[in-house]
Amino acid sequence: MPEPRRWWNSLRLRLTVGVSVLIAVLGLGMLVYIANVPYWAVTLHSPQPQTQVFIAPGGTSVSPPPANEPAAGIVVPGVSLREQANFWRYGLLGVAVMVAVGALAAYILVGYLLRSLESLRRTVSALSPDALPLRLPTFGREQEVQELTAAYNRFLRKVHHLLDAQRRFAADAAHELRSPLSTLRMQFGVLRHPESLTPAERQQTLSDMEAVLDGMVQTVESLLLLAQEPTPATWQDVRLADLVRTVLADVRPLAQSKGVALEADLAPEVVVRGEPRWLAVVVRNLLENAVRYNSAGGQVHVRLTAQGGQAVLRVSDTGWGIPEEEQPFIFQRFFRGEQARRVEGNGLGLALVEALVRHHGGRVSVQSTVGKGSVFTVTLPLQAAGV
Amino acid sequence: MRILLVEDHAPLARALQLGLRQQGYTVDVAATLEDARYALSISSYDIVVLDLRLPDGHGFALCRWLRARDERLPILILTALDRPEDIIEGLDAGADDYVVKPVELPVLAARIRALLRRAAPNPQPVLEWRGLRLDPASRQAWLNGEPLHLTTRQFALLEYLMRHPGRVISAEELLEHIWGAEADPFTNTIRVHIHLLRRKLGDDPKHPRFIQTLPGAGYRFAPPEEESHA
Numbered sequence: 282m283p284e285p286r287r288w289w290n291s292l293r294l295r296l297t298v299g300v301s302v303l304i305a306v307l308g309l310g311m312l313v314y315i316a317n318v319p320y321w322a323v324t325l326h327s328p329q330p331q332t333q334v335f336i337a338p339g340g341t342s343v344s345p346p347p348a349n350e351p352a353a354g355i356v357v358p359g360v361s362l363r364e365q366a367n368f369w370r371y372g373l374l375g376v377a378v379m380v381a382v383g384a385l386a387a388y389i390l391v392g393y394l395l396r397s398l399e400s401l402r403r404t405v406s407a408l409s410p411d412a413l414p415l416r417l418p419t420f421g422r423e424q425e426v427q428e429l430t431a432a433y434n435r436f437l438r439k440v441h442h443l444l445d446a447q448r449r450f451a452a453d454a455a456h457e458l459r460s461p462l463s464t465l466r467m468q469f470g471v472l473r474h475p476e477s478l479t480p481a482e483r484q485q486t487l488s489d490m491e492a493v494l495d496g497m498v499q500t501v502e503s504l505l506l507l508a509q510e511p512t513p514a515t516w517q518d519v520r521l522a523d524l525v526r527t528v529l530a531d532v533r534p535l536a537q538s539k540g541v542a543l544e545a546d547l548a549p550e551v552v553v554r555g556e557p558r559w560l561a562v563v564v565r566n567l568l569e570n571a572v573r574y575n576s577a578g579g580q581v582h583v584r585l586t587a588q589g590g591q592a593v594l595r596v597s598d599t600g601w602g603i604p605e606e607e608q609p610f611i612f613q614r615f616f617r618g619e620q621a622r623r624v625e626g627n628g629l630g631l632a633l634v635e636a637l638v639r640h641h642g643g644r645v646s647v648q649s650t651v652g653k654g655s656v657f658t659v660t661l662p663l664q665a666a667g668v
Numbered sequence: 669m670r671i672l673l674v675e676d677h678a679p680l681a682r683a684l685q686l687g688l689r690q691q692g693y694t695v696d697v698a699a700t701l702e703d704a705r706y707a708l709s710i711s712s713y714d715i716v717v718l719d720l721r722l723p724d725g726h727g728f729a730l731c732r733w734l735r736a737r738d739e740r741l742p743i744l745i746l747t748a749l750d751r752p753e754d755i756i757e758g759l760d761a762g763a764d765d766y767v768v769k770p771v772e773l774p775v776l777a778a779r780i781r782a783l784l785r786r787a788a789p790n791p792q793p794v795l796e797w798r799g800l801r802l803d804p805a806s807r808q809a810w811l812n813g814e815p816l817h818l819t820t821r822q823f824a825l826l827e828y829l830m831r832h833p834g835r836v837i838s839a840e841e842l843l844e845h846i847w848g849a850e851a852d853p854f855t856n857t858i859r860v861h862i863h864l865l866r867r868k869l870g871d872d873p874k875h876p877r878f879i880q881t882l883p884g885a886g887y888r889f890a891p892p893e894e895e896s897h898a
Contacts, residue, residue, distance in 0.1 A: 460748065463770030467683040470773055477690050477820075486686065489679035 293391045300387035301380050308376030316368060397421025401430060413437060413444070450508035453614065454501065457627065461497045465490060496627065503629040506562065507614070507636055518664050519557050521585055521592055522547040528564045529583070532572060540577035541598075543568075547585040551592045554664040555641045563637050566630040567596040567657050573624050575600035579654075587663055591643075594659040602651040611647065634659075669714040669784055669824060670694045670845045674704040674730065675746070676722050684717075687773045692807060692820045692827075693780070694848030700724045705733065712844055713741065715783055717776075720747040720758070728761045735762035742783040746771065781805060788831035795830040797890055798877060800869065802830055811869060821846060822865050829879060829889035838886035862887060 288294065397420040404417060416434045420426050468490045475483055525547055536543045553560070571581040575598055584595045603611060607618045612635040615628040634657075638645045642662050649655035671688060675681040676699045685695040696711070698704035701724050708716070716734065720727035731743055745758045748769040755766045764783050767776060781804055785791045795802040801810040804827055809816040818826065824846045829837065839858040847857065862879060865871075871878045880891035 460770050463772070464677075464680045464683055467687050467773050468679070471683055471686040471690065474690050478686065482686060485682060489682055493679055 293388065293395060296391045297384050297388040301384040304383040305376060305380045308379050309373075312369070312372040312376065315372070316365070394423065397423055397426045398429075401426060401433075405433060410444075413440060415441065446508045450504050454504050457500050457504070457615070458497055461493045461500075465493050465497075468493070500627045500629065503627065503633050506559070506633055507629070512556075513554075516554050516556055518552050519555050519560055520549075521551045521553060521560070521594065521661075522549050524557060524561055525564055525583060525585060525594070528561055528568060531565065532568045535569065536572045536581065539572055539575065539579075541572045541575045541579045541581055543572070543581050543583075545583045545585075547583070548587060551585055551587045552664045553592050553641070553661045555661070559637045560641070560661075563634050563659060564594070566634050567594075567659070570630060571596050571598035571600060571655070571657075573626075574598075574621060574655075590663050591660040592663050594661075595656060596659075597654065597656040599654040602653055603647065603649040603655055604651050605649075608647060608649060612645070669828065670696070670711070670848045671780065672696050672698060672704060672707055672713040672716045674698045674701070674716065674722065674727065675719045676700065677719075684773070684776075688777065688780070691773075691777045692824050694824075694846060694850070696849050701727075701730050704730055708734065708737075711848070712841075714787070714845060715742045715744060715780055717744045717746050717780070718763070720745060720749050720754070728757060731758070731761040731763055740787055742787045744776075744779060744783055746776065778805070784831075789835070790831050790833055795827065797830065797833065800830075800878060802827055816868060818865075818868065821861060822868070825861055825865060829887065833890040834888065836882055836886050836888045842887070 401417070401420045404420075408414075414437070416437060417430050420430055468486050471478070471486055472483065478486070525545065529543060529545055533543060568581065568583065575581065579599045581596065581598045581600075584593075584597075586593050586595075601620050603618060604620075607616075610616045611618065612631050614632040616632075617626065617628045621628075635645055638659055638661065643660050645657060645659045647655060647657050669692075671693050673681060673684055673688070673695050675684065675697065678699070681697045681699065685697050688695045696707055696713075698707050699722075701722050704716075704718075707713075716730075718727045718730060727745060727747070731745070734741060734743060742765075743763045744765045744767060745763045746767045746769060747754070747758075750768045755768075758766050764786075765779055767779060781793075785793060785804075793803075793805065795804070799812040802823075803809070807823060809818050809823065809826065825842065828842065828845055842858050862881070866873060866876075866879060869878050873881055876891055878889060880888045882888060
């Protein structure tokens with residue numbers, strides 16, 4: 282719980298009080314020291330000083346004590362009790378003046394030193410989420426304030442990153458959902474006049490609507506995944522061979538309907554650290570692409586190995602291949618190649634693969650030749666080989 | 669009126685086809701440029717609704733090909749490409765209208781009506797002749813102020829005739845533009861529909877007020893005065 286805002290919690294006031302207390306303590310100590318100086322002087326020098334002249338507080342010159350009196354005891358030699366009382370009175374007054382002047386000086390000085398902090402405070406409290414600056418200006422030369430500003434700037438960068446992701450999600454979602462929504466609305470309008478449709482047309486329209494809805498759901502899910510930040514806290518050890526086998530079982534019906542053969546060669550003991558659901562999305566998107574952009578009689582081969590501290594997943598196909606000029610763009614969101622447009626898709630699959638692999642500290646690359654096929658290689662840091 | 673819809677996204681193409689059919693149009697769908705060229709070379713259409721990004725090329729190619737071939741056939745580009753350069757290039761390639769997706773069906777239908785109107789000899793939004801009134805936008809017809817109840821086909825037939833007043837239109841042409849690919853050329857569909865339409869219009873084939881039959885040639889709407897009063 283934060284401290285409630287109280288005037289005595291002010292740094293300026295506290296520093297002023299601190300300085301005042303320090304001056305008071307030092308002043309009083311000085312007084313005590315000075316009050317005892319004659320005594321120490323007498324006892325530290327010859328036991329019977331004859332001609333010593335002491336300057337007592339107040340500037341009074343005193344004569345040395347008679348030689349037959351012993352120069353010992355609490356009473357300061359050569360200073361009368363009245364003179365001592367005067368010494369303390371004026372001494373304390375002097376300390377009080379020092380404290381007052383010191384406190385005022387400290388108050389002004391601290392206020393001067395804290396003004397960069399104050400302008401930083403003002404700037405930060407004037408920040409609005411609609412117009413966040415990329416970074417704050419520099420406030421003063423004080424190292425502490427600059428470090429604080431730098432910390433704010435690091436925070437601002439993170440906020441910007443997050444805001445960008447959110448805005449992109451909103452814009453992408455709106456943009457990508459407009460077309461299917463419009464199609465859906467049209468189909469809905471068609472179904473409002475069922476009497477003008479044959480039963481087959483009604484059925485076809487309904488299954489078309491379902492397909493459009495499925496596509497929208499998939500688009501939203503992909504965009505949500507893309508907008509998410511990595512949360513390694515929930516990661517676990519994932520045995521990739523098992524994960525790939527599960528995904529292969531899911532993709533097999535699609536492959537069979539397209540007449541594409543699926544083959545796998547999986548090293549059993551390859552374990553990476555990550556979110557199994559996300560890694561499954563990576564594998565599924567790569568496999569589905571390899572099947573979809575392929576011709577009947579084609580082949581897809583998945584190979585999982587461990588090499589030099591990396592898990593290497595290679596998905597190679599005998600599909601259409603990707604033209605060289607399109608290769609730099611295939612991992613961008615919503616990019617769809619000339620050929621790829623022949624197949625239904627939202628242009629998010631590979632963007633998702635790239636983002637998820639990157640979140641897991643890995644890399645994805647592609648080699649492709651038109652007419653021969655493509656090889657997608659995903660490398661992920663190995664958690665442990667041979668668990 | 670017969671529309672060629674060139675659109676490769678199957679669910680959208682089917683929705684547009686059915687939606688436009690409910691508006692009284694006959695719609696053929698081509699999913700590729702090749703299919704579209706083939707359809708255009710074997711049948712005649714009243715308007716082409718053209719997507720730009722197609723599997724086997726760009727819609728502009730079809731635009732230019734059509735303009736090199738036919739001066740008048742209206743082309744409406746319907747695409748998701750919304751950059752100004754695309755719109756300019758599309759219109760300069762010969763398109764008559766450029767509609768950016770997503771589009772509401774009523775809007776698209778209104779634009780199609782506008783283009784068909786402009787292309788027809790009679791460009792009136794509401795067609796009127798001798799007390800017969802036809803409003804294609806609301807799909808209503810009146811005869812001497814009394815509402816006429818016409819079927820979709822009858823309405824389309826009458827609209828086609830009224831758009832081309834005074835011209836002799838063959839039964840084949842009517843069949844092609846109103847029935848499209850569904851037409852069976854070996855039936856007397858047209859004769860039956862013209863007969864039913866005449867009955868609703870109270871038209872006497874011997875002394876036609878609206879639709880004149882020219883044996884062996886076809887039909888003519890708004891026959892010349894001297895013949896109708898003969």
